Amino acid sequence: MDMRRITTVLLDVGGVLLLPSSDVMQAAIGHSGINATDEQLRRAHYAAIAxxxxxxxxxxxxxxxxxxxxxxxxxxxxxxxxxxxxERFNGHTWQRVAPHAREGIEQLLAAGFRLGIVSNAAGTIEQMLAAAEICQVGPGPSAPVEVIIDSEIVGVRKPDPRIFHFALTTMAVDPGETAYLGDSARLDVDGARSAGLLPVHFDPYGDCADPAGDHDHLDRFDKFCELLDRHKDGFSTA
Incomplete structure (x- = not known):
């Protein structure tokens, strides 16, 4: 059994770093007379992903x-x-910074993890992350990451494991040393596991219906370092 220490973290964007714009979603929901709170809109996103x-x-x-x-x-x-x-919800609607997004990235960097982004997106995810002041590739005004992989640009979408390989190759890192955090059990967990990564399901409301113990879960991004610390001696890639 091969055990590898986690040195690298790849992150999803939607649901982890960015959420759908409250203004856009409320404009649609408001047609029914409902004035949803930001928390209700956030909850609705994860219910929809489930x-x-x-x-x-x-x-x-x-x-x-x-x-x-x-x-x-x-x-x-x-x-x-x-x-x-x-009419209004599309790949460019993801403009709301998710709770603890910036804080979580800063914690990971401070803990010494190498960081990259892998997202099913519409070709503009790098610009959207920069505009939201979350991160950019290399030095800049926000947190530095090593790579941003946008499915529209590379032509492969999760759960296809090849999308993760673009990041792994660019960073010259082994999948057995890499964790991936995403909010979908089917796209993110299954895809990352197929690529040989440690999959972590970002599941703030406990919606995951997969069997207990199938994979790790995280309810707050700013607790990610604590979760990874449990794998400090490695995880099985066998």
């Missing part, structure tokens, strides 16, 4: 409908709100 995981495929219709239902949209307004979400 629904995608249960569905087994990244069907945006499932995401949008679950998001609306989780915000309390009634059947009377469901179709109208859904159409507004189709």
């Amino acid at each position: 629904a995608l995981d249960a569905n087994g495929s990244p069907d945006l219709e499932v995401y949008r409908r679950t998001f609306a239902t989780s915000c309390g949209v009634s059947a009377e307004f469901a179709e109208a709100v859904y159409e507004l979400l189709v």
Whole structure:
């Protein structure tokens, strides 16, 4: 059995570092007369991701409908709100900085981990992270990471393990020394595990339906270093 110490962390963006813009999502939800709080909108995102995981495929219709239902949209307004979400929610909507995003990255860097980003995105994730003042590749005004992999640019999407290999190759790091944090059990956990990484499921509300012990879970990004410390002696890659 091969045991490797974690030296490198790769991060998802959606749900981990950025969330859908509250203004965009509220504009759609508000058509039903609901004035959702930022916390309700955040909760709805993770409920919608859990629904995608249960569905087994990244069907945006499932995401949008679950998001609306989780915000309390009634059947009377469901179709109208859904159409507004189709119109307004897209890959460029991820503009709200997730709780503890900057703090969590700074903690990882201070602990000596090498960092990279791997995201299913729309070709602009590097610019979006810079605009949100979360990180950039190399030195700059925000936290430095070594690589930002955008699925639209490399032509491969999670859970295809090849998307992780772009980051691993650029960073010249072994997958057995690398952890990946993402908010989807099917896209992130399954994809990272297939690539030989340690998968960690960012699951703030305990929505994951996978069997207990199948993979690590994290409910707050600023607790990630504590979780990784439990793997300080390595994890099995056998």
